[in-house]
Amino acid sequence: MSKTSLPRRRATGRITLEDVARAAEVSAITASRALRGQRSVDPALVARVQAAAQQLGYVPDPAARALASARSTHVAVLIPLLSNALFVDLLEAVQHTLVPAGYQMMIGVTHYKPEEEEALLRSYLAHRPAGLLVTGFDRTDAARRLIEDSGLPCVHLMETARVGGIYSVGLSQHEAGRAITEHLVSRGHRRIAFAAGQLDPRVMQRAEGYRSALRAHGLYDPALELLTPEPTSMALGARLLERLLRERPDADAAFFCNDDLAQGALLAALRLQVPVPQRLAVVGFNDLNGSDQMLPPLTTVRTPRQQIGQQAATMLLQLMRGVTPPAACVDVGFELVLRGSS
Amino acid sequence: MSKTSLPRRRATGRITLEDVARAAEVSAITASRALRGQRSVDPALVARVQAAAQQLGYVPDPAARALASARSTHVAVLIPLLSNALFVDLLEAVQHTLVPAGYQMMIGVTHYKPEEEEALLRSYLAHRPAGLLVTGFDRTDAARRLIEDSGLPCVHLMETARVGGIYSVGLSQHEAGRAITEHLVSRGHRRIAFAAGQLDPRVMQRAEGYRSALRAHGLYDPALELLTPEPTSMALGARLLERLLRERPDADAAFFCNDDLAQGALLAALRLQVPVPQRLAVVGFNDLNGSDQMLPPLTTVRTPRQQIGQQAATMLLQLMRGVTPPAACVDVGFELVLRGSS
DNA sequence: CTGAAAGCGCTTACAG
DNA sequence: CTGAAAGCGCTTACAG
Numbered sequence: 001m002s003k004t005s006l007p008r009r010r011a012t013g014r015i016t017l018e019d020v021a022r023a024a025e026v027s028a029i030t031a032s033r034a035l036r037g038q039r040s041v042d043p044a045l046v047a048r049v050q051a052a053a054q055q056l057g058y059v060p061d062p063a064a065r066a067l068a069s070a071r072s073t074h075v076a077v078l079i080p081l082l083s084n085a086l087f088v089d090l091l092e093a094v095q096h097t098l099v100p101a102g103y104q105m106m107i108g109v110t111h112y113k114p115e116e117e118e119a120l121l122r123s124y125l126a127h128r129p130a131g132l133l134v135t136g137f138d139r140t141d142a143a144r145r146l147i148e149d150s151g152l153p154c155v156h157l158m159e160t161a162r163v164g165g166i167y168s169v170g171l172s173q174h175e176a177g178r179a180i181t182e183h184l185v186s187r188g189h190r191r192i193a194f195a196a197g198q199l200d201p202r203v204m205q206r207a208e209g210y211r212s213a214l215r216a217h218g219l220y221d222p223a224l225e226l227l228t229p230e231p232t233s234m235a236l237g238a239r240l241l242e243r244l245l246r247e248r249p250d251a252d253a254a255f256f257c258n259d260d261l262a263q264g265a266l267l268a269a270l271r272l273q274v275p276v277p278q279r280l281a282v283v284g285f286n287d288l289n290g291s292d293q294m295l296p297p298l299t300t301v302r303t304p305r306q307q308i309g310q311q312a313a314t315m316l317l318q319l320m321r322g323v324t325p326p327a328a329c330v331d332v333g334f335e336l337v338l339r340g341s342s
Numbered sequence: 343m344s345k346t347s348l349p350r351r352r353a354t355g356r357i358t359l360e361d362v363a364r365a366a367e368v369s370a371i372t373a374s375r376a377l378r379g380q381r382s383v384d385p386a387l388v389a390r391v392q393a394a395a396q397q398l399g400y401v402p403d404p405a406a407r408a409l410a411s412a413r414s415t416h417v418a419v420l421i422p423l424l425s426n427a428l429f430v431d432l433l434e435a436v437q438h439t440l441v442p443a444g445y446q447m448m449i450g451v452t453h454y455k456p457e458e459e460e461a462l463l464r465s466y467l468a469h470r471p472a473g474l475l476v477t478g479f480d481r482t483d484a485a486r487r488l489i490e491d492s493g494l495p496c497v498h499l500m501e502t503a504r505v506g507g508i509y510s511v512g513l514s515q516h517e518a519g520r521a522i523t524e525h526l527v528s529r530g531h532r533r534i535a536f537a538a539g540q541l542d543p544r545v546m547q548r549a550e551g552y553r554s555a556l557r558a559h560g561l562y563d564p565a566l567e568l569l570t571p572e573p574t575s576m577a578l579g580a581r582l583l584e585r586l587l588r589e590r591p592d593a594d595a596a597f598f599c600n601d602d603l604a605q606g607a608l609l610a611a612l613r614l615q616v617p618v619p620q621r622l623a624v625v626g627f628n629d630l631n632g633s634d635q636m637l638p639p640l641t642t643v644r645t646p647r648q649q650i651g652q653q654a655a656t657m658l659l660q661l662m663r664g665v666t667p668p669a670a671c672v673d674v675g676f677e678l679v680l681r682g683s684s
Numbered sequence: 685c686t687g688a689a690a691g692c693g694c695t696t697a698c699a700g
Numbered sequence: 701c702t703g704a705a706a707g708c709g710c711t712t713a714c715a716g
Contacts, residue, residue: 016693027703032695040701059468063414064693066405067708082430083631092424095451104448104469109437126401127446234635260632267635270612289425290602290632293576293609358709369687374711382685406709409692 023052076124077133093309118143138201153319169312176334177209189253193224195240196257197232237264253281259288281342296340365394418466419475435651460485480543495661511654518676519551531595535566537582538599539574579606595623601630623684638682
């Protein structure tokens with residue numbers, strides 16, 4: 001029987017830290033420290049508190065915790081799009097790492113618009129997240145300042161950092177674009193087109209990689225670039241292929257900036273009876289779902305997005321705990337997946 | 343110059359309701375009521391408070407609000423999978439409706455496992471969400487009780503409610519499965535297969551629709567059902583088609599429970615030179631991205647998931663505001679999309 | 685229609 | 701290593 005007990009039920013009927021402390025016969029603050037696994041608590045007391053919490057079914061109140069500590073268990077995650085499988089895979093990996101560690105994601109979709117990102121950042125920051133996960137480096141100055149001034153740990157996804165003092169996990173989009181283009185050249189192709197939609201910063205980095213590879217071989221021809229700001233889709237891929245055949249029937253290969261475009265192009269080629277890869281080689285980017293099922297199967301660049309999500313979340317976890325990560329910038333690389341279309 | 347002012351800066355340096363109240367020369371509680379748009383505040387005061395808040399750049403603290411009111415601005419959303427485009431579309435629609443109304447989503451992925459859903463529910467409930475959005479009706483008794491006991495507004499997604507006192511927005515999966523099967527029968531097909539993966543409750547409801555349609559015509563043959571618990575994918579669709587051709591070469595049509603399976607099957611048919619729809623008609627379900635680009639384009643059932651997300655979120659918003667929605671169960675229906683594959 | 689008081693459940697310094 | 705006090709920023713009854 002506890003000597004200090006005195007029911008004193010709260011209006012809400014919730015089981016509170018105080019209840020746990022009373023059951024364990026310690027003060028509330030000791031119970032708090034014991035439960036949070038803080039150093040400098042007698043192991044015997046820790047055990048007693050944990051047992052009491054367990055037995056009472058105590059669940060800490062995140063709101064009270066956030067209010068008292070000025071820090072929540074939320075991590076704001078800002079991605080461009082939910083309708084691109086790439087980012088969905090990324091999110092799943094982030095969630096897998098963050099949730100078991102006791103954090104929740106607040107997902108924001110920016111639609112590739114810096115102003116939307118800035119607005120989201122502003123509203124999410126009001127929730128006092130414990131950390132930030134943002135996509136790439138393309139944002140407004142105000143957004144950059146918001147991140148900076150918040151003082152919160154922040155990890156950048158998808159690309160590799162070009163500046164110091166910035167945490168990032170990604171890959172060199174430029175290098176990947178260069179490598180797949182180099183592959184086409186090595187296969188003997190000479191008039192290699194680049195077809196792209198969306199035209200976000202990472203697509204343009206791939207474009208630069210494509211250009212530098214072709215320039216190195218004296219094969220660069222700006223008229224072989226088909227760029228449109230429309231969002232990518234299989235339907236757009238089909239239209240881009242048709243446009244390519246019309247405008248540059250002499251093209252012997254085409255690099256599509258994303259697999260959905262390439263898949264659409266492959267189906268259009270089938271429809272138009274354009275032999276792939278004999279008359280036209282086709283390659284994509286990202287190795288999305290279904291690319292291996294195409295006819296012929298699509299050659300593409302595999303981007304390890306699960307790894308990006310997992311490593312970025314791990315890095316953020318370390319930063320939130322005040323631990324310095326081994327490296328500020330992690331390059332997860334990429335892999336050429338050579339299949340029948342090239 | 344304010345008569346009541348007295349700096350009294352907080353340690354955190356945040357702009358608080360008190361600051362706003364002081365600037366507007368009202369009490370904190372009046373400022374609170376004015377900002378929340380509650381009735382029974384003098385319009386002149388409301389204007390003064392709003393102006394002060396605006397000018398100071400006041401942002402309410404969600405944690406303090408949640409602690410004081412025992413209710414947060416979070417809505418827990420539980421879906422089976424993030425890797426099914428169907429649910430991503432649903433989420434986007436929910437977000438579009440909820441975020442402008444001042445709510446945040448906490449997204450949980452259950453992987454079609456009732457135990458995972460129950461665990462997520464338990465942990466999300468600790469965050470005192472303002473409302474719940476869950477998928478379908480298939481859950482553990484404990485989960486049902488958690489929802490019930492929480493007393494929180496809850497709307498069920500995807501299916502239509504079979505019981506009273508339950509809010510739902512969806513469509514009759516049974517009816518949709520029946521309709522697409524009926525379409526195949528009306529086209530003269532007699533040996534119609536049903537191929538499915540995942541086997542979640544909604545897939546099984548479609549299966550029942552398929553069965554009842556065929557039974558009505560005396561065409562039902564259990565040996566034409568190819569069921570596997572594997573998650574759906576284009577690759578699985580290809581394998582199911584191959585199995586069908588091997589086991590039942592006499593089949594003249596196949597209903598795939600999801601478009602990714604049907605797309606994979608269509609590509610496999612192309613590879614194996616099986617003429618679609620001449621030798622075998624193929625239909626899918628959900629009208630996912632790319633189905634219109636297939637060769638031939640895929641006949642399927644369009645499920646209005648954006649509408650489900652939007653209407654469910656709207657209904658939840660009403661419930662959270664204490665308003666009774668016009669209907670407890672909204673059937674958004676479905677649409678047969680007849681294309682070349684059938 | 686408006687306000688003073690109390691409290692939501694936790695953690696942060698500050699002592700010892 | 702442990703605790704008493706104060707406070708985080710808001711809202712809920714309760715008065716008037």
